Amino acid sequence: MSEHFNTVVIGGGQAGLAMGYHLARLKRPFVILDEHAKSGDSWRTHWDSLRLFTPARYDALPGSRFPAPPWSFPSREEFADYLGSYAEEFGLPVQRNVRVTSLSHNGQAFVIDAEGHHFEADSVVVASGWDRKPRVPAFAEQLSPAIRQLTAGSYKNPNGLAPGPVLVVGAGNSGADIALELASNRKTYLSGRHPGEIPWRVDAVAARPLTLAVFFAFSHILTLGTPAGRKARPRVLSHSGPLVRVKNRDLVRAGVVRVPRTEGVKGGLPILADGRTLEVANVIWCTGFTPDLDWMDLPVMGADGRPVQDRGVAATQPGLYFLGATFQQSLASSMVHGVGRDAAFIANRIAAAEAPDVVRPAGSAAPQ
Incomplete structure (x- = not known):
């Protein structure tokens, strides 16, 4: 029925x-x-x-x-x-x-x-x-079985990771949040293109008029009905929106190591765009969803x-x-x-x- x-x-x-x-x-x-x-x-x-x-x-x-x-x-x-x-x-x-x-x-x-x-x-x-549905690159399957792999959707807290360094792939808001948390007790790498950021504390009293203006732009200027919005849309869809709460300086102060884009696997380890491999025990994919x-x-x-x-x-x-x-x-x-x-x-x-x-x-x- x-x-x-x-x-x-x-x-x-x-x-x-x-x-x-x-x-x-x-x-x-x-x-x-x-x-x-x-x-x-x-x-x-x-x-x-x-x-x-x-x-x-x-x-x-x-x-x-x-x-x-x-x-x-x-x-x-x-x-x-x-x-x-x-x-x-x-x-x-x-x-x-x-x-x-x-x-x-x-x-x-x-x-x-x-x-x-x-x-x-x-x-x-x-x-x-x-x-x-987490978007994870196909080469993730080639990583060593000894490396614990999670996504932004399956990560819960640091206790779920294997002992040792972690590579967070994807530098948007989720990746920045997770990397900042992990950097307090382990070597943490953050891989990927910096998506830009609102350069002030959005909750700071002196900056609130600027914050109001930015969020107004998010809703009323960066739209499908404006040239600026139509230009920005492909970039946002393929990468990420700007960092809002966490700033790059927060990551630096916490000891997060920024590294280039992760492009593949060599010898079971992740390889970066500059040719380096990273010896890590964990990889967290913050590379978006479909x-x-x-x-x-x-x-x-x-x-x-x-x-x-x-x-x-x-x-x-x-x-x-x-x-x-x-x-x-x-x-x-x-x-x-x-x-x-x-x-x-x-x-x-x-x-x-x-x-x-x-x-x-x-x-x-x-x-x-």
Whole structure:
């Protein structure tokens, strides 16, 4: 027996909850499917010491504020708890412990199977996270079996590493965070191109006007609608956004050794772009992620393995939408404070397709 909904949102993290908020605001019938037991549990799978790299004032979903001092950096537990409270505050219809295993279309409706559950929907929003499948180079398999290999997704704390030096590959925000933690008790190398950084402490009182201007640029200047945004997007997609909280000087002071790009393996050891090999006991791949969408049986994927979409609207499958992609609309799209605007855009598209007379401009009355 199947349940039918106007809209099914797949994923109950920050993207799925923001989507639910805007669908409720427009009074559209929907359900959110969350594979976890509690809203926010996906964040509890990250490494133990994780803190968001954006201040709390930028960590709230639409219609609420984050319950912490605005210039503090929430921990993973604080953010996970916030997501749970958010779902309760707005009474969002979340079905938990529902893991979607397939998505298809039967010519009349979308068909969603989820380990004993069966749903049909007129429209589907895939908001299940774009950081699901670690992107690890093929040559990683050639490393010596004696080297312990982890990813940014599987690393939890220093206790999970083998004794000895560690090479962190990937110098973005995650790599910088992990390298900084590890440098306190072991030789730590950080490999990769420096992605740039906001050169001041974003929480410093004197610098707050500059910080506000930078985050405004992330949302409103570096977008698909501006030349600057279109120029920046390929670089962000292929590398990383700038360091926000951790600075290069923090890494230097902690004793992190910056090394060039890791390009292969020689004698079982990682080899750098300058020809050096590093004798390390651990390698942590912080080289990004790709979407895990193998469960979709729909003709929507491009040659790069990503869905072909425009601002989250699938190009070849009417009624299908994606939310939470890096630079979906702006540099802020994959950040907590940016997902709400993208969700509002998609919610209005869904409402327009179903009942044009009920569409309201973004920012109107919140759900009751």
